[in-house]
Amino acid sequence: MRKGTLKQILLLTDGCSNKGEDPALAAAVAYEQGIAVNVIGILEDEQTEQPEGLKEVEDIALSGGGVSQLVYPEVLSQTVQMVTKQAMTQTLQGFVNKELKQILGSEGSMEELEPEKRGEIMEAVEDMGETCDLEVLVLVDTSASMSNKLPTVKEALIDLSISLNARIGRNRFSIYSFPGKRKDIQKVLDWSPKLDDISSVFPKLTSGGITPTGPAIREAMYQFGKKSLLRSLRNDDERGIEETGY
Amino acid sequence: MMMNEASKKQATDLKPGTQITGKWHGKRYLIKKKLGAGAIGAVYLSEAGGQPAALKISEKGTSMTVEVNVLKSLGKVQGNRLGPYLLDVDDWVSPSGEAYSFYVMEYLQGKSLASFLQSRGSEWTGVFMLQLLEDLEKLHQSGWVFGDLKTDNLLVVDAPPRLRWVDVGGTTKIGRAIKEYTEFYDRGYWGMGSRKAEPSYDLFAFVMVFLHVSHGKRFEKGVNPERTLFKKLDEAKTLVPYREPLKKALQGRYHSSLIMKQEIAAAINHTRSRRTARQNKHKSPVLLEMGGISALGAVYYLISLLF
Known part of the structure; x- marks a missing residue:
C-alpha cells in the first residue's frame, strides 16, 4: 500500500499582516488543497497580555485546519515540534x-x-503519524521586528528536524522568508530531508515594515503545487507504462 | 472560543465533592482534592466505594486515549508493575453538558526523589539507581522506551523504599520517534544523540535525573553542551562513586540497562570495600564493625539482586 504524504505550512510570525489579501482566506484556500496551515505567534519577552495583532494567529490556523500557539522565544523549540506533531x-x-x-x-x-x-x-x-511521509514548508516572517528572534527560530527549526527525523516516515522541509526582495516570499532552503545545514543559509534581514502574510501563504501553497504536479505527472507516466504491459 | 476556555478551566478546576459518573461503565467517583495539573488535564484524588484512587480528567480525548493505550500495554508486561495500575477508563458529561475523558489509576503515595534523599541520606542514591535500571531493563525488554523520564515522573513509596513511575505518558515503542520529552532530560536538546526511542535514550535521561537531584536544580546547556554535562557530573559530590558509568551513559555507550546496572552495582561494591579498607587502617573497632556491617549489607543486597 502506498502511504500518503501530509503537507503542512508552518508560519512563524510576531504580528499582524498589513498588506495584501486576508491571510485567513489564503489559509482556507491552502486547506482546501490538502495543506494544513500551522501558526506560531512569537511574543516579546515583556508582553504579558495577548496583543490584538496576534488574534490573527488563531484565525489563520482555524481556517487552515492547523494548530496555533502563542509562545515566548525560550520555549519556541518545544512548541514548534509539538505543534507540528499535533497538526499531523x-x-x-x-x-x-x-x-x-x-x-x-x-x-x-x-x-x-x-x-x-x-x-x-x-x-x-x-x-x-509515525510512518507517513511529511512535507513541511516553513514560512518565516523576517520583517524588522523579528530581527532579534531569528537566532531562536533557527535553533527551533534544527530541533524540529531532530524530532521529525526520528520518525520512520520520510520528511522533506523547505524554508521561505517573507517579505521577499521583489516577490512576496524568498526561498531560503529548497526541499531537503534535513535542516541541519541552515546556519549558513539563514536569511539576512529584510528591513521595512510590511508584513504580507496573506500573499506569502498563497505563494507558499504554490510551492507544494509545483512539486506535486511534477510528481503526479511522473506517477501518471509510470502507471501508463505499467498498463501497456498488460 | 470563549466557551472553549471556560470548559478548559473546568476540567482542571473540579470542586471537592463533585460526583463523576462514567458514561459507559457507570462507576461513580467522588472528587477529594487536586493532586496536580499538566498540559493534558488534571489529576485528582478520588474515592470509589471507600477506596482512594487517582483520577485523571481532560477535555483532550485523543491525548487521553494515547495515554490509556500506554498504561494498558504496560499492564501486559508480565508479572511487573512498571506504571501505576489502570482501574477504569470512561467519559463524563458535566451537568453543563461538556464532555470529558477520564481514567482511574491506583493512587501512589510517596515522596519526591529529592526530598527522600534529603531526609534519609544520599547513600540511598545507588539503591534507587539499581531499582530504576532494573525497571528500565524490563520495559526495554518488552519493546518500549520510557521517553519522558524526569524527576517529576518518579516517586519514592515507602516501606520498603521503592522508586515508582507515576506518569508514563511519554512511553514510546522502540524504533519510533520519542513521543514526549522535557528539554533538560532530552539528549537531542543537548546535542548528544537522536530522538529515536532506544534504550540509550532513557539511560541519558537517567543520568540527567540524578544530575538534577544532586545539583538541586536544572542548569543551562552553555556554549559547549557536552563539556557542561561532564563538568556538572564532576561537580556532583553524591555521584562520585558512579562517575564512570554515568559518563558512559551520557555518551550513549550503553545499549542495555542491564550492563549499566551491573557496572553501577560494581561501583557501589568498590566504594564499600574501599571504605572498609580505609577504616581497617584506623584500627578502630567501632569503625571496623560499621565497615563490616556495610559490607554485609552489600553482600545481602547483591544476593537479593540475584534472586
Missing part, C-alpha cells in the same frame, strides 16, 4: 472521522465510540 494527528484524525461517518452515518466520530474501540483507532492514527 489532527489531520489524520480528520481522515479517520470522515471514514467513520461513512461507516456509521452522521453520528460517527471518535467521541461517540466507547473507550476501548477509541483506543484501537488511536493506535492506528499513531501508527500512521
Whole structure:
C-alpha cells in the first residue's frame, strides 16, 4: 500500500499582516488543497497580555485546519515540534472521522465510540503519524521586528528536524522568508530531508515594515503545487507504462 | 472560543465533592482534592466505594486515549508493575453538558526523589539507581522506551523504599520517534544523540535525573553542551562513586540497562570495600564493625539482586 504524504505550512510570525489579501482566506484556500496551515505567534519577552495583532494567529490556523500557539522565544523549540506533531494527528484524525461517518452515518466520530474501540483507532492514527511521509514548508516572517528572534527560530527549526527525523516516515522541509526582495516570499532552503545545514543559509534581514502574510501563504501553497504536479505527472507516466504491459 | 476556555478551566478546576459518573461503565467517583495539573488535564484524588484512587480528567480525548493505550500495554508486561495500575477508563458529561475523558489509576503515595534523599541520606542514591535500571531493563525488554523520564515522573513509596513511575505518558515503542520529552532530560536538546526511542535514550535521561537531584536544580546547556554535562557530573559530590558509568551513559555507550546496572552495582561494591579498607587502617573497632556491617549489607543486597 502506498502511504500518503501530509503537507503542512508552518508560519512563524510576531504580528499582524498589513498588506495584501486576508491571510485567513489564503489559509482556507491552502486547506482546501490538502495543506494544513500551522501558526506560531512569537511574543516579546515583556508582553504579558495577548496583543490584538496576534488574534490573527488563531484565525489563520482555524481556517487552515492547523494548530496555533502563542509562545515566548525560550520555549519556541518545544512548541514548534509539538505543534507540528499535533497538526499531523489532527489531520489524520480528520481522515479517520470522515471514514467513520461513512461507516456509521452522521453520528460517527471518535467521541461517540466507547473507550476501548477509541483506543484501537488511536493506535492506528499513531501508527500512521509515525510512518507517513511529511512535507513541511516553513514560512518565516523576517520583517524588522523579528530581527532579534531569528537566532531562536533557527535553533527551533534544527530541533524540529531532530524530532521529525526520528520518525520512520520520510520528511522533506523547505524554508521561505517573507517579505521577499521583489516577490512576496524568498526561498531560503529548497526541499531537503534535513535542516541541519541552515546556519549558513539563514536569511539576512529584510528591513521595512510590511508584513504580507496573506500573499506569502498563497505563494507558499504554490510551492507544494509545483512539486506535486511534477510528481503526479511522473506517477501518471509510470502507471501508463505499467498498463501497456498488460 | 470563549466557551472553549471556560470548559478548559473546568476540567482542571473540579470542586471537592463533585460526583463523576462514567458514561459507559457507570462507576461513580467522588472528587477529594487536586493532586496536580499538566498540559493534558488534571489529576485528582478520588474515592470509589471507600477506596482512594487517582483520577485523571481532560477535555483532550485523543491525548487521553494515547495515554490509556500506554498504561494498558504496560499492564501486559508480565508479572511487573512498571506504571501505576489502570482501574477504569470512561467519559463524563458535566451537568453543563461538556464532555470529558477520564481514567482511574491506583493512587501512589510517596515522596519526591529529592526530598527522600534529603531526609534519609544520599547513600540511598545507588539503591534507587539499581531499582530504576532494573525497571528500565524490563520495559526495554518488552519493546518500549520510557521517553519522558524526569524527576517529576518518579516517586519514592515507602516501606520498603521503592522508586515508582507515576506518569508514563511519554512511553514510546522502540524504533519510533520519542513521543514526549522535557528539554533538560532530552539528549537531542543537548546535542548528544537522536530522538529515536532506544534504550540509550532513557539511560541519558537517567543520568540527567540524578544530575538534577544532586545539583538541586536544572542548569543551562552553555556554549559547549557536552563539556557542561561532564563538568556538572564532576561537580556532583553524591555521584562520585558512579562517575564512570554515568559518563558512559551520557555518551550513549550503553545499549542495555542491564550492563549499566551491573557496572553501577560494581561501583557501589568498590566504594564499600574501599571504605572498609580505609577504616581497617584506623584500627578502630567501632569503625571496623560499621565497615563490616556495610559490607554485609552489600553482600545481602547483591544476593537479593540475584534472586
